[in-house]
Amino acid sequence: MTDAPRCFALVPCAGVGQRAGTAGPKQYEPLCGRAVVAHTLQALAAVPELSATLVVLAAQDREFEAQVPAFAGPRAWVARCGGDTRARTVAQGLAALRERGADEHDWVLVHDAARCLLRPPWVQRLIAACRDDAVGGLLALPLADTLKQEAGGRAAATLERRGKWLAQTPQMFRLGLLQRALAQAGPGVTDESSAVEALGLAPRLVPGEMENLKLTWPADFALAARLLETR
Secondary structure, eight states: OOSOOOEEEEEEEOOOOGGGTOSSOGGGSEETTEEHHHHHHHHHHTOTTEEEEEEEEOTTOOSHHHHOTTOOSTTEEEEEOOOSSHHHHHHHHHHHHHHTTOOTTSEEEEOOTTOTTOOHHHHHHHHHHHTTOSSEEEEEEEOOSOEEEEETTEEEEEEOOTTOEEEEEEEEEEHHHHHHHHHHHOTTOSSHHHHHHTTTOOOEEEEOOTTOOOOOSHHHHHHHHHHHHTO
């Protein structure tokens, strides 16, 4: 290799967000005057270490350009090749990056479209921690609350929380490694780190921020709006 590996962001944006209770895909739900994903992409655009950001949409998506008109320019890429699961969407997005000239050894930072409170310094923290790492890593939070095992709507047991972390995104891995990991793990994995772990590798845990929440439930949107308004 004669050139330093580049960093690309990949944003899977092909889901419908059924748990969010929104009228349409949650990534297009209005939040403080803009679509949820518009906030996400604004943060990524402010990270100078990223060579480009690829948004992976469903083939039938006809909303994105109208919802995020500011996403434009040589570092703003779109591919309508999303799959029926997150893992398939990411895998097909990686193939699209290859078609656009990304190399096997380039870094890919996969970030949830619905983690719209992202701040550029958090992405830069992950890049700085993982750029020389043999595996890669992810933003994550050490579990602070007492963890309960549920059975029939009741607490059946209290689980040991020591050493447990809550996974966030971005998750940063080499393009070639992540392609192999997702191909082996199959479409059911819920994040990229678990696919890499299944290869017997140990991704680095980089401390994240509590504010980097993923909008999943209806109440999350009101919380995100309050946090955005305080910035």
